[in-house]
Amino acid sequence: DAEITQSPRHKITETGRQVTLACHQTWNHNNMFWYRQDLGHGLRLIHYSYGVQDTNKGEVSDGYSVSRSNTEDLPLTLESAASSQTSVYFCASSGGQGASGLYNEQFFGPGTRLTVL
Amino acid sequence: AQKVTQAQTEISVVEKEDVTLDCVYETRDTTYYLFWYKQPPSGELVFLIRRNSFDEQNEISGRYSWNFQKSTSSFNFTITASQVVDSAVYFCALSEAFTNDYKLSFGAGTTVTVRA
Numbered sequence: 001d002a003e004i005t006q007s008p009r010h011k012i013t014e015t016g017r018q019v020t021l022a023c024h025q026t027w028n029h030n031n032m033f034w035y036r037q038d039l040g041h042g043l044r045l046i047h048y049s050y051g052v053q054d055t056n057k058g059e060v061s062d063g064y065s066v067s068r069s070n071t072e073d074l075p076l077t078l079e080s081a082a083s084s085q086t087s088v089y090f091c092a093s094s095g096g097q098g099a100s101g102l103y104n105e106q107f108f109g110p111g112t113r114l115t116v117l
Numbered sequence: 118a119q120k121v122t123q124a125q126t127e128i129s130v131v132e133k134e135d136v137t138l139d140c141v142y143e144t145r146d147t148t149y150y151l152f153w154y155k156q157p158p159s160g161e162l163v164f165l166i167r168r169n170s171f172d173e174q175n176e177i178s179g180r181y182s183w184n185f186q187k188s189t190s191s192f193n194f195t196i197t198a199s200q201v202v203d204s205a206v207y208f209c210a211l212s213e214a215f216t217n218d219y220k221l222s223f224g225a226g227t228t229v230t231v232r233a
Binding site for chain 2: 043090092104110
């Protein structure tokens with residue numbers, strides 16, 4: 001069965017360190033998204049990609065970066081981790097083509113709980 | 118301005134009671150999509166339903182039903198005869214075809230607690 005996985009599931013790191021969260025999907029979806037979930041803020045979009053070599057900033061992109069070298073993976077990098085980036089991170093994918101095509105619902109990975117000390 | 122409003126922060130019911138979750142959205146797009154997701158205590162986000170702006174038919178799936186009304190910009194979700202396993206946070210979300218290029222805007226979520 002197709003799925004979307006995230007690793008690690010839990011991560012503790014120190015302020016200032018670079019951290020990369022992995023996201024891998026086997027749906028063969030063009031679109032991939034990264035969200036963070038915090039109490040009081042719901043789900044907020046960090047970065048997204050509509051295809052290989054395409055990346056875009058979301059509403060809370062400062063301090064984060066992504067790269068898309070293939071269809072299956074969209075790793076999220078925290079350049080220099082800060083305590084404000086302690087959160088639960090969700091990756092999602094969808095098969096839609098963006099504004100030019102049919103949209104499909106997003107399917108989410110299990111999440112990564114990141115703690116920055 | 119918030120695009121999706123879930124005014125109910127928490128709802129607590131006794132098992133077998135019905136519970137309705139409100140979702141009000143705001144958009145200027147003529148083509149948009151509405152979604153409901155469930156987040157149980159285990160933390161994963163589970164897709165429940167998608168509704169297109171041009172399809173106002175209500176939908177029923179087992180104990181779940183959805184009432185989409187464009188006239189009031191609402192997409193409400195009812196759980197009939199609730200069970201303990203329905204305890205979760207439920208999110209309503211909006212995707213706007215032109216304004217927001219199909220990204221999702223989530224409501225703040227409603228926490229449903231079903232007591233045995």
